[in-house]
Amino acid sequence: MALREVEGDAGLDLGEVLGPSSEIATRRPLSGWRRVLAGLALPAVLLATWAVLSGTGVLSDRIFPSPGDLAHSAHDFVAAPRRAPVPGVVPFKGAAVRHIRASVGRWAQGYAIAVCVGLPLGLGLGLSRWMAAALDPLYQAVRSVPITAWLPIALVWFGLGEGAARFLIFIGAVSPIVVATADSTARVPRQLVDTARMLGTRPRDLARRVYLPAALPGIVTGLRLGLTLGWTSVIVAELSGSTSGLGAMMFAAREVTRLDQIIIGMATFGIIGLVGDVLLRTVARPFVRWADA
Amino acid sequence: MNQPAALAATGVTKAYGRQEVLSGIDLAVAAGEVLAVLGPSGCGKSTLLRVLAGLERPDQGRVEAGGAAVTRPSPERPMVVQGSTLFPWLSLRDNLAWGPRALGDRKAGAIVDELLEATGLTGSADLLPRQLSGGMRQRAAIAQVLANGPPLLLLDEPFGALDAQTRLRMQEWLIGLLADRATATVLVTHDVEEALLLGHRLLRLSHRPARVVDEVRVDLAPPRGRATLTDPRFVALKASVLAQVLDA
Structure with a gap:
């Protein structure tokens, strides 16, 4: 992360940075039906290829289950009657809602903590040269530690269970939020801040009234990345002794070599991650529409 | 003088x-x-x-x-500089009202209306800065700082x-x-x-x-x-x- 000195960057041309004559390369997004069609085309081709390869026996069930088997397992996962819970056993049949609820709940809690910590920390790093100089080297080192390397220490600190899971999701989600918030805050054009000061804005109001809204498009990008990385951390988090959640279900499936269940878990991860991103973008859009080219 | x-x-x-x-x-x-x-x-x-x-x-x-x-x-x-100094996330009206509101001026609405009239921008009051032409943005930037009557x-x-x-x-x-x-x-x-x-x-x-x-x-x-x-x-x-x- 390149944390710039906020007061040291003279001479930004705001017209070029923010105006309609911007030199930033932007492309007009595809219209609604074209976008849907383009998004569905590749999965449709892959599905057809998969069906042909499985049907002709080129693709063995031991390597990749057929679409029919997978559909059958997916039906079991979602709609089969639930069995009475057995302690220590991670169920699959009829357990979709239970696992999704557990994973999404952990994700939401870990992500909420990451937002509460990441936004103020990123703002502080972006606004204060002293804070950036003092914290940035340590922070860069800490955030370079892979999420899996945090697992042992999370288990020591929090023990098996929810605390460790939330902690690991927090670790996964917080970095992009901090980096994007700090970087976009430090890049707020000085002319905007000067103008606000010359219009009578009190120094203590600058962060809330100028830096935050001006940096919001970048912050939203960080929030989206944090949401996705937090979600991918769920699977690591559910290695920490969980008996519920999509990650726990997938690891239980691995132990009995149920490739179909593992793939259903992966697909569910993908779908929920996509839905989460779409929801966040929808909520954020009214606040960052001004930055659309 | x-x-x-x-x-x-x-x-x-x-x-x-x-x-x-x-x-x-x-x-x-x-x-x-x-x-x-x-x-x-x-x-x-x-x-x-x-x-x-x-x-x-x-x-x-x-x-x-x-x-x-x-x-x-x-x-x-x-001070007004080359290129717009308008706040890009606010409408033209809110940009012009920024100064009077920051100083707690209760006549902010009337001041803004007068400045919109003086700058010929009344019809563009609800547009975002990026929706204005270069000349309109510069007029608005000058009007913005004049709103406090400097x-x-x-x-x-x-x-x-x-x-x-x-x-x-x-x-x-x-x-x-x-x-x-x-x-x-x-x-x-x-x-x-x-x-x-x-x-x-x-x-x-x-x-x-x-x-x-x-x-x-x-x-x-x-x-x-x-x-x-x-x-x-x-x-x-x-x-x-x-x-x-x-x-x-």
């Missing part, structure tokens, strides 16, 4: 590291007067304006506005990014606006024609480090506008200043 100075700078010197940018600048602008500061690109004109605005401290010398030392930016002497305005090549026709229309609009409000103005430009068209006095700066080279009084009959450009006195004055600039 024998009015008291709205802004005065005495012996202002400024350096960045070992690079001296301003060297002992003296200037004063009276209430209602437009002082044009002319200098080559990169000579330190913008730095001078930032010092006058209180955005930067001089290493030596003193800046006073209304008899008080200038040590920080103030709504009493706002006695002094600092303009840093405000029309530098506009095409020639739009620039002339904007210059005529600004001449009328400043005359109506009797706002003291320091206009920094590298355009001799703009300096003579808008300025009552012209201060010429040297190459970096900027020093005041000479001062020219611009005695041209009001109202100034596009007809002034062909006035023989304007043409002669422009030729004289251009010769000095080119010989420097």
